[in-house]
Amino acid sequence: MEAQYILAVLGLVWVTRWVVKVALDVVAALRKFLWARLTKDNLAVKYGGKWAVVTGCTHGIGKEYARQLAKRGMNILLIARNYDKLDDIQNLIKKESPEVETETVQVDFSFGRMIYPEIARYLADKDVGILVNNVGVITSHPMHFVEVGEDEAWNHINVNMASMVAMTQLVLPGMVARGRGAIINLASVASSQPVPYLGLYSATKVFVDFFSESLRWELRGSGVTVQTIRPGYVTTNMTQYSKFVSEPSTFVPNPERFVASALPTLGHAGRTTGYWAHGLQMFVTDEMFSREGRMFLFDVWNKLLRKEAIKED
Numbered sequence: 001m002e003a004q005y006i007l008a009v010l011g012l013v014w015v016t017r018w019v020v021k022v023a024l025d026v027v028a029a030l031r032k033f034l035w036a037r038l039t040k041d042n043l044a045v046k047y048g049g050k051w052a053v054v055t056g057c058t059h060g061i062g063k064e065y066a067r068q069l070a071k072r073g074m075n076i077l078l079i080a081r082n083y084d085k086l087d088d089i090q091n092l093i094k095k096e097s098p099e100v101e102t103e104t105v106q107v108d109f110s111f112g113r114m115i116y117p118e119i120a121r122y123l124a125d126k127d128v129g130i131l132v133n134n135v136g137v138i139t140s141h142p143m144h145f146v147e148v149g150e151d152e153a154w155n156h157i158n159v160n161m162a163s164m165v166a167m168t169q170l171v172l173p174g175m176v177a178r179g180r181g182a183i184i185n186l187a188s189v190a191s192s193q194p195v196p197y198l199g200l201y202s203a204t205k206v207f208v209d210f211f212s213e214s215l216r217w218e219l220r221g222s223g224v225t226v227q228t229i230r231p232g233y234v235t236t237n238m239t240q241y242s243k244f245v246s247e248p249s250t251f252v253p254n255p256e257r258f259v260a261s262a263l264p265t266l267g268h269a270g271r272t273t274g275y276w277a278h279g280l281q282m283f284v285t286d287e288m289f290s291r292e293g294r295m296f297l298f299d300v301w302n303k304l305l306r307k308e309a310i311k312e313d
């Protein structure tokens with residue numbers, strides 16, 4: 001009888017804890033995705049600088065951050081590796097948001113440390129309100145680590161991780177001195193657990209997640225906002241290896257829809273998927289499966305995507 005009583009109390013505590021957690025998650029989601037969209041801050045004033053810097057801005061999510069920040073009145077410093085594509089995005093922004101200024105910096109983040117003095121020259125005369133550490137690479141499709149080339153491996157390190165650290169070192173002192181600023185770091189749902197067949201990519205995204213989150217806590221009270229975005233699949237160049245993740249759908253938004261959802265969460269969510277359906281996906285998988293269980297699912301899923309990609313080559 002006593003054992004039954006103890007089990008009943010434990011059960012009640014577990015259910016209550018779960019209900020409270022779900023209720024808090026729902027409130028947080030409403031605040032992030034609905035309330036945030038209703039309130040449109042003046043970003044240049046809120047973050048103490050007219051310039052936004054976006055790395056990897058010629059395609060996908062970075063291109064959309066650049067366009068949508070410009071539409072919100074920010075001047076944009078566009079950083080990517082290809083002159084022609086930089087010209088294209090600069091012209092597009094000039095057309096869509098003629099009132100803002102734009103500048104371009106052509107650098108290849110895979111070159112590592114040597115490129116940052118050049119970027120620093122462009123930053124010298126600018127008050128940077130927002131930095132979007134977006135640039136990122138992934139292998140052409142999910143593959144065994146033994147299939148990953150040496151250049152590709154170093155690119156993951158220099159582009160996905162080192163760029164975030166170095167860019168942050170360039171802009172953060174100015175933000176801290178002004179007591180205002182925002183840094184948005186693009187991690188991934190792949191930072192929630194190791195991801196077989198994309199292990200190197202997921203490891204770089206854990207780095208982004210941990211660095212970004214530590215910085216967010218360190219900077220509480222400083223006036224500088226740090227946000228970690230952890231998207232699921234978004235239809236960009238990165239997801240072209242499979243028809244399952246390159247066709248837009250509710251769960252796989254295009255970059256425009258994704259950023260229209262993620263950008264308003266700045267200042268309202270420190271760490272978020274940025275998009276409600278990705279949040280739902282993450283909530284369900286985290287609640288239903290252990291870390292090992294999620295690794296098993298990714299193992300099966302990525303083996304399928306690898307087969308599909310190899311067949312099409």
Ligand SMILES: NC(=O)c1ccc[n+]([C@@H]2O[C@H](COP(=O)([O-])OP(=O)(O)OC[C@H]3O[C@@H](n4cnc5c(N)ncnc54)[C@H](OP(=O)(O)O)[C@@H]3O)[C@@H](O)[C@H]2O)c1
Binds near residue numbers: 062186230231238
């Ligand atoms: N798409 C997704 O499903 C997804 C999911 C989770 C997280 N993310 C993250 O979101 C971020 C953006 O991804 P995305 O899907 O938008 O990627 P994307 O479409 O492949 O665009 C990447 C951008 O970065 C630029 N870039 C790549 N390597 C570069 C280098 N070495 N030097 C300078 N610029 C370089 C590309 O330039 P080019 O135009 O010259 O190639 C392009 O402008 C990444 O950090 C990614 O890990 C994406």
